[in-house]
Amino acid sequence: MKIYGVTGWKNAGKTGLMERLVTEITGRGISVSTVKHAHHTFDVDHPGKDSHRHRVAGATEVLLASRNRFALMHELRDAEEPPLHVLLGKLSPVDLVLVEGYKRDRHPKIEAYRAVTGHDLIAPGDKTIRALASDTPLELDRPVFDLNDSPAIADFILTEVGL
Known part of the structure; x- marks a missing residue:
């Protein structure tokens, strides 16, 4: 799998960029999975549902399945957050895994940038950021794409990973 x-x-x-890239790349016949890092507690389960009740009762893992999908919930129960490479190993094989977040990991990335946020660019201090997708023109030592030019960004990523 390419990352x-x-x-x-x-x-x-x-x-938004992730969503557009998944649509663009899968539309080209390339299989894609995604990993999204959250900095906060999240829940894909709902209080009162059987699976939630199993988890609250103390189950380490709860696998919820139907004919349309399955979801595996794993409670860390005070264990360390698994590193990205461990999480990637849990995915079924696909052509490309797009990873949202994980700024400090060493895989190649494109930085999404909107001037209105007022944040500094990450790219100047991080060579794993291979390009930028921006809503404003920027002068950098690497490619800068319009944030909404999904076909061009997809072309760049697919070329980078050899797909």
């Missing part, structure tokens, strides 16, 4: 990241500060447009 490529989308990174950037909060409200920089990462999730």
Whole structure:
């Protein structure tokens, strides 16, 4: 599996870019999975549902399955957060895994940037950021794409990973 990241500060447009890239790349017949890092507690389960009740009762893992999908929830129960490479090993094989977040990991990335956020660019201090997707023109030592030019960004990523 090839791995490529989308990174950037909060409200920089990462999730929208990820969504557009998944649509663009899968539309080309390439299989894609995604990994999204969250800095906060999240829940994919709902209080009162059987699976939630199993988890609250103390189950380490709860696998919820139907004819349309399955979800495996794993409670860390005070264990360390698994590193990205361990999480990637849990995915079924696909052509490309797009990773949202994981700024500090060493996989190649594109930085999403929106000037309105007021944040500094991450790219100047991080050579794992191979290009930028920006809503404003920038002068950098690497390619800069329009944040909404999904076909061009997809072309760049697919070339980078050899797909």
